[in-house]
Amino acid sequence: MPNTNDFSNNKIHLSVLCRVEPGCLGPDGKFFIEDFCAFANEAFNRVLDEPVDWFFVPRHDKSLPEIQYQYTGRNLSRDMAKQLLSFRAIDIDELEESLNEQLSDLIDQFLAR
Structure with a gap:
């Protein structure tokens, strides 16, 4: 089990890998999904x-x-990630909702370029 004290003291970060469907960028999304992921990472x-x-x-x-x-x-289950985030008073549902909202906004920005 991870040392949760390190996490709650902001010493360690949880990593979240988000796999983005090319189709979310429209019918030609497969041609620029790599560019979008680089844009989103930054x-x-x-x-x-x-x-x-x-x-x-x-x-x-x-x-x-x-x-x-x-x-x-190491890969974590959602429940394990939820437990780690709770040490920082972060709700995983709210984090995922924020992720989806921000991702939607970034898709709009990327497509408008």
């Missing part, structure tokens, strides 16, 4: 200040989860 890590490191990659394999939590290089 924008997300600059804007949000939760103790979370965000990583966006294309979701080419639908058998992989859309959101994957990691801590010290």
Whole structure:
């Protein structure tokens, strides 16, 4: 089990890997999903200040989860991530809702370029 004291003292970050469907960028999304993920990686890590490191990659394999939590290089279940986030008084449902809202806004910004 991770040392939750380190997490609550802001020493360690939870990593969140977000797999983005090319189709969310429209019918031709497969042609620029890589560029969008690079755009999202830069924008997300600059804007949000939760103790979370965000990583966006294309979701080419639908058998992989859309959101994957990691801590010290190990995959975590959503329940384990929820427990870690609770030490920082962060609700995982609110975090995911914020993720979806920000991602939607970034898609609009990216498509408007």
